[in-house]
Amino acid sequence: MTSNPFIDLLKRLMARFALRGSSGAITDMGLHRVFNGEAWQTQTFIAKADSYEQDLAAVVSSGMAQLGVTRAEVEGKTILLKPNLVETSSVKSACINTHPRVMYAAVVAFQRLGAARVLIGEGAGHRRDSMILLEQSGLVDVLKETGAAFVDLNYAEVTAVPNAGRISRLKRFMLPRVVREADWVVSMAKLKTHHWAGVTLAMKNLYGVVPGAYYGWPKNVLHHVGLQQSIYDVAATVNAHFAIVDGIIGMEGDGPILGEAKPAGVLVMGRNLPAVDATCSRVMGIDPVWIPYLAASPYFLGPIHEDEIEQRGERIDAVKTEFRLLEHIHVHRYLMGRRRTKTAAGGKETYGMFTY
């Protein structure tokens, strides 16, 4: 927010325009920098990690240190980790859900920094029986090993919170108190393509924070007010403090459930969710400006432009691996077209008279 309500209104209009999917170009022309007075500055961290068997707690701790997370910020605090458990499968959970070893690593990393309490909270979108989700995903072992407690956000007690994004028509969100009271909310997402949203990463993962008891299964209210708009609004309102995206094995094709495993060998972390998602998208070979909720993010939520995100750890080019998209899926077809155009232009994008 700026101190000028007229500028804020203009920014909101631009964000809404971008969310209609009609204008990644304008988003990427740097107008947000004009509006904000200065460029965003944030960092994301990419770690190579080829296997869930390696010491991921050390990897996560190293990333947090690289991102300037200090003991003073965490000590004595309550940390809520939000995995992606939208639906589980007894045979495919490794590529659908945030892997339990990544969850274990994050719990341990926060415990080492002196966290008073680490909670794992999810309000799964497709299934109400969270015990099944814990068992099939393997997360139950993390609870046993670490002493972390699980909170079913679908049935948690709520408090009404104004919609901070104000892009969809929703005036407020009923959010679990445990989420509002946590000192840190950490989006522990999975690196996946998505057949409605294009990609599902740290911002989309926050859909699981809103309780099914108030929004239905599968979060019907959010879908009805617009998927891209509500992803933006939920992310703006939850205002998570940190994100860790599990791309050691991601999912390509018909995600978020029925796609194929895609070993990408990365963990991506950061304090700013649009920046983390933008970096993840680039790793997947998808320009973030093609995703409407990301294209809208620079006006208020965070940067997606490469020169506003300081990359730590691995370079994007060193880990980039194109995630397969499917021609028969509408949003994928659009993304494939943009990929082809960009490739034909030698890696540059052209929007009307603008090339970048």
Place this chain on the structure above:
Amino acid sequence: MNDWQPYVDDLLKRRTPCGGFSGQPGGRHRPDAAAWAVLALRALGAIPEPGPVLDRLAQGQLRDGRVPIDPDYPQAFWPTSEAILAWNGSAAHASNQTRAVDFLLRTSGVHYRLDKDAVVEHDTTIRGWPWIEKTHSWVEPTAMALLALECAGQAGHARAEEARRMLLNRQLESGGWNYGNTKVYCVELRPSMESTGLALHALAGHVSAKDVQKSLDYLETEVSGTRGPLWLGWSVLALSAWGRRPAGIGAWIMESLERQSVYGSYDTAWMGALLLAARCENGLHAKEAS
């Protein structure tokens, strides 16, 4: 004391000072929790005087008959069906039940005709009930509404018949139900046991076994291996309603309840489903639950 007594005691500890029940010990009253608690406790003969709980449910009923999850969020009216089940047989709450039934009968989800390039394949015009007002109808709230209408003597209503058609339309070709999408982009989605159990229970006595044979097979194949409280509870209730109650379920239900030592305490609604499954040998019929 019987085997279930510790869990009955646990449920009873969830009573709130206002006469209702919370989802977790020490929490605030939640209408669906109160309904499932009273249904389970009645079935087990463990609540000699349920009146105050039913009164608390009635306090949460709005003028139009709905019973929302939260008076501050009336659009989430799905607990109305649970309240109808809980009020069944209570003369003091007959008018509450009637108003709730009337609300259901004049309410449906949002329904529409699909575009020619639609990517889902179910018939979106057949009406059922949604979780939340002004959204599409889905399997579980529709099945729950059917169970509620049945206990209230409205199983033959045209809306109930339409809702049964909706459920059959949402049945997966390979058997079972999920939340309510059959195929997306030509690919069949996976079933879940809680959705399947609820849908099968709602259809029991109204459709032939051959119409749902693959779904019955799915539950019968999977039920012995699941200990998730909702998955197990609704699978057992559904198979019981179809006269296929499996042997050995008492031990399965006990195992599920004991897992709370690892997972933390179950939601009251889940405890209710499990205890009802343990007790109701013919499914969740009003006669047994009252």
